[in-house]
Amino acid sequence: DTGVSQDPRHKITKRGQNVTFRCDPISEHNRLYWYRQTLGQGPEFLTYFQNEAQLEKSRLLSDRFSAERPKGSFSTLEIQRTEQGDSAMYLCASSLGLRTDRTNYGYTFGSGTRLTVV
Amino acid sequence: SQQGEEDPQALSIQEGENATMNCSYKTSINNLQWYRQNSGRGLVHLILIRSNEREKHSGRLRVTLDTSKKSSSLLITASRAADTASYFCATGGLTGRRALTFGSGTRLQVQP
Numbered sequence: 001d002t003g004v005s006q007d008p009r010h011k012i013t014k015r016g017q018n019v020t021f022r023c024d025p026i027s028e029h030n031r032l033y034w035y036r037q038t039l040g041q042g043p044e045f046l047t048y049f050q051n052e053a054q055l056e057k058s059r060l061l062s063d064r065f066s067a068e069r070p071k072g073s074f075s076t077l078e079i080q081r082t083e084q085g086d087s088a089m090y091l092c093a094s095s096l097g098l099r100t101d102r103t104n105y106g107y108t109f110g111s112g113t114r115l116t117v118v
Numbered sequence: 119s120q121q122g123e124e125d126p127q128a129l130s131i132q133e134g135e136n137a138t139m140n141c142s143y144k145t146s147i148n149n150l151q152w153y154r155q156n157s158g159r160g161l162v163h164l165i166l167i168r169s170n171e172r173e174k175h176s177g178r179l180r181v182t183l184d185t186s187k188k189s190s191s192l193l194i195t196a197s198r199a200a201d202t203a204s205y206f207c208a209t210g211g212l213t214g215r216r217a218l219t220f221g222s223g224t225r226l227q228v229q230p
Contacts, residue, residue: 098214107153109162
């Protein structure tokens with residue numbers, strides 16, 4: 001494993017089009033996270049999976065956004081009917097589950113997919 | 119929304135100097151983590167401190183945590199130009215069920 005892989009690295013799309021991003025986590029990590037980051041801001045949480053179960057979704061995740069992790073391995077994030085406000089870096093991260101004291105393990109992030117909606 | 123707020127938002131120092139960044143958060147936590155992000159790249163995990171710990175060291179990094187003040191600081195000693203990056207704190211909730219919540223970051227510039 002060389003880390004978390006995201007594809008594509010860059011995506012330019014016209015407003016109203018659908019886009020799909022893929023994330024391949026570290027294979028032994030059972031948690032997978034999606035975050036969105038705009039320029040000069042910290043990552044904003046979107047959703048996360050433990051294995052194939054989607055355990056948490058942010059209110060930021062409107063009905064135009066959907067994420068899947070069908071076999072508990074790779075994940076996809078789809079944005080339908082893109083808007084200019086969707087332009088951002090979409091970051092995927094993975095981690096092991098919780099320690100016995102409920103401490104989170106550190107996250108390993110991919111390099112992100114930069115989306116530009118024109 | 120973002121739980122953590124870093125201070126300062128931007129910091130410029132000379133190589134060899136120490137850099138101190140602060141993070142404040144709002145709700146009770148189980149652990150706090152610091153990450154570094156080089157421009158246009160993903161984040162890299164630096165260090166984790168549990169809520170029952172007060173100080174942690176890793177190489178040139180020193181992290182403190184004051185849960186009574188809901189604040190943490192990251193000190194980078196003997197800074198190098200390669201330390202130029204954005205630094206984010208991230209907090210984990212008490213049950214561990216929720217994903218980490220990140221702050222807005224401190225942009226550190228180390229002048230050679």
